[in-house]
Amino acid sequence: MIQLNHEDEELHWRSPNEPPFQISGFAWWSQEHKYRRLPVVVSGAIREEVDDLANHTAGGQIRFQTNATKLMIKVRLYGPNNMDHITATAVNGFDCYLGLPGSQLYYGTTRFPHNANEYESVFFESVEPELRCITLNFPLYQGVHEVQIGVNSDATMVEYPPYGNEGKVIVYGTSITQGGCASRPGMAYSNILSRRFNIEFINLGFSGNGKGDPEIAEFISQIENPRCLMLDYDANCVNVDGLITTMPEFIRIFRSRHSEVPILVVSRTPCGYEHVRASTYEERVARRNYQCGLVRELRNQGDLFIYFCDGADLLGEVWNECTVDGLHPTDLGFMQIANGLTPILKGILQIC
CATH class of the missing domain: 2.60.120.260 (Galactose-binding domain-like)
Structure with missing residues (x-):
């Protein structure tokens, strides 16, 4: 005590x-x-x-x-x-x-x-x-x-006033999702977004371990009253095969309970050293193309509640200045990510 x-x-x-x-x-x-x-x-x-x-x-x-x-x-x-x-x-x-x-x-x-x-x-x-x-x-x-x-x-x-919007926005992902390397808790991008939307956010970022585990998909599917699920775990898969192996099943498990809850798939942000490592850039593009293609395929099959966001668009022109170590965002990086996601989530959640 x-x-x-x-x-x-x-x-x-x-x-x-x-x-x-x-x-x-x-x-x-x-x-x-x-x-x-x-x-x-x-x-x-x-x-x-x-x-x-x-x-x-x-x-x-x-x-x-x-x-x-x-x-x-x-x-x-x-x-x-x-x-x-x-x-x-x-x-x-x-x-x-x-x-x-x-x-x-x-x-x-x-x-x-x-x-x-x-x-x-x-x-x-x-x-x-x-x-x-x-x-x-x-x-x-x-x-x-x-x-x-x-x-x-x-x-x-x-008591604090109740949320103005029902449900929960669930964010599943990596160390970046968890908040590495913000300078203080309020600068993790899920916390920034929680200040902009009058709705509860659930941060399920697991540093180095957002690998699309089906057991975690099961737990997420059991969360009461989900309003949106963001899948932001690209960076913890060793290669594109990790996404191919896990992401369709992760989505299937969640969809088994929530057929019309929006899912937003977010590909990884650029690494600070991509300008000298062509293979890193090519690998990121391969991951992005797979995720974008999977979302397109699922929409063609009738799932009109799944969306894709290219992580390269989130950091903008200052992408090379946004990290602590070439990968994990600074506060600037997290603010850029939140700024990029805000209009997308407003459209998906239909919150003004």
């Missing part, structure tokens, strides 16, 4: 597991009340790597309203930051946005020692006591055992 310091006694500490807090981004939260992106399964039911990554809390959010003049958070993590090319604030941190969806503005990010596996941090203090909508984004590359939210003892706390 998180220990409270003597100085914190003036604050009122609450668990976000209870009203008026709303937990979103965890599809199995209502059944299991765990900060986990897949249901708890017996050993061997899914690959061990995916099982471990499911404990990473990418895409999770805590939403509430308060007129607090001081807002703090206490966090107990699975472990300290162990990444060498992602900031600690993205791996282990929470960040804070104020405002309703569509008008949320970034306020701040937790600060803590680089090797900390638990910490407390102040989001704001000495602000006017006005009722504000608060969204806290969970860490992208770490598990969270426990969270406590602290506000001044005389603060009012009420």
Whole structure:
């Protein structure tokens, strides 16, 4: 359990597991009340790597309203930051946005020692006591055992307004989908999109392990009230044969339960070093052509609810400046991806 310091006694500490807090981004939260992106399964039911990554809390959010003049958070993590090319604030941190969806503005990010596996941090203090909508984004590359939210003892706390659109947008993919290498949680592209659409987003990016596993397709097909499924796992397939082997079956499994829920297939974004590695470019084009052809074939067979997006179109003319390491996007890259996907999703979801 998180220990409270003597100085914190003036604050009122609450668990976000209870009203008026709303937990979103965890599809199995209502059944299991765990900060986990897949249901708890017996050993061997899914690959061990995916099982471990499911404990990473990418895409999770805590939403509430308060007129607090001081807002703090206490966090107990699975472990300290162990990444060498992602900031600690993205791996282990929470960040804070104020405002309703569509008008949320970034306020701040937790600060803590680089090797900390638990910490407390102040989001704001000495602000006017006005009722504000608060969204806290969970860490992208770490598990969270426990969270406590602290506000001044005389603060009012009420529920966040409900989503304006029913359903969930499910994003399945890779380390890029999970959020590597954003500088903080709110800059993962699924979180950027969640601020633009008044609908819940579910981030199922599994770093290095978005390989189109049929077991994961089964779990995804069981998520209640899906509004759209994005398949963005191209980059984790060793070659085009990996897509040929997995993608038709992945789509078939989802379609067995959801015949008319839109599916958006997104091919991988360009690598920063393609201009000197012709084989890398040719491989990406082969993958793109396969996915585009598969979508065309399925539409010709009568599935009018499946769509294709060429990942090369998402980064635009600045594609070569958008990554940390030639592959994983910076905040600039994630913003470009979100900007490219926004009009596509507006059309598919029919949300203005």
